């Protein structure tokens with residue numbers, strides 16, 4: 001540390017806390033270790049009886065925690081991210097808009113392998129709100145080598161954007177509610193309104209809810225109509241499991257050219273189906289989607305709205321964290337489900 005005149009200390013980094021005491025009123029640090037001295041601090045320091053202070057002698061190859069955190073934040077934050085701070089050496093990364101958080105896990109791990117640098121994030125694929133904090137970063141000591149920050153910048157360049165937010169696009173959605181009991185009016189449709197609500201909450205554009213009995217060709221006919229009307233995502237609800245009348249998977253199979261999965265390693269959601277006709281997704285939603293507040297549907301649908309074409313591997317990787325706790329009050333996404 002170096003002793004300097006207060007007047008000469010502007011821009012320098014304070015080497016230790018400076019305590020201020022006003023009898024009966026205040027005792028505490030007026031300036032904290034690591035604070036960068038500003039011009040307006042000079043009269044305050046003099047008023048505290050400080051004509052000289054100890055500052056950290058920052059060498060050419062070193063960087064202060066505030067600047068380091070800002071540089072890491074700028075290097076790792078991509079589309080849809082803004083920075084807040086630094087505050088006490090930490091920079092937070094926030095969402096510019098509502099969307100799907102994408103974390104490059106390989107890059108995240110590589111960056112955190114650099115000693116004394118930390119970057120903590122929410123889980124990949126979390127649906128985040130505007131202004132929500134999605135990550136935080138800092139270095140551990142007050143000062144570190146510039147070369148470490150340059151490594152973070154290199155990793156971000158080589159491995160691609162580390163943290164970004166994908167916007168959800170308001171895709172056109174058609175719902176076909178299956179079940180002869182509903183089609184014939186024996187029971188009131190409870191599934192359609194629930195799915196309509198989900199579409200609205202996630203920001204999709206509902207075209208129509210149509211009905212079909214447990215007859216494969218009639219379900220196919222409704223799906224085909226939707227596809228002709230430029231619907232981009234079709235939901236088919238019910239009839240997804242093993243009963244003699246469960247024909248929805250067969251209907252989806254017949255109208256699709258790519259079956260990604262029938263069955264998902266998620267509970268609730270075992271009987272879920274995802275298929276594509278070209279880029280149009282056809283989603284079979286089992287009746288659990290009507291009963292439980294959150295199911296596999298909530299893990300998959302935002303990703304499809306964000307423009308992702310999901311593979312079988314994406315569905316398989318839902319297994320870890322795919323068991324819902326089935327809480328009395330559902331706090332999803334603030335829970336382990338889908339993480």
Ligand SMILES: Nc1nc2c(c(=O)[nH]1)N[C@H]1C(S)=C(S)[C@@H](COP(=O)(O)OP(=O)(O)OC[C@H]3O[C@@H](n4cnc5c(N)ncnc54)[C@H](O)[C@@H]3O)O[C@H]1N2
Nearest residue numbers: 179182188189190191238239240241242270271286287288
């Ligand atoms: N023996 C087995 N039983 C069940 C299995 C299984 O593998 N073996 N799977 C279970 C799972 S997992 C689910 S999820 C459920 C339901 O699957 P489905 O999608 O086939 O459901 P449905 O048979 O069509 O209907 C079940 C129940 O819900 C009522 N329903 C359906 N749609 C509507 C609607 N639009 N409005 C109101 N009510 C509706 C329907 O009338 C039935 O009562 O199967 C488990 N069983």
Ligand code: MOO
Nearest residue numbers: 269270271286288
């Ligand atoms: O598809 Mo059922 O989903 O597991 O309750």
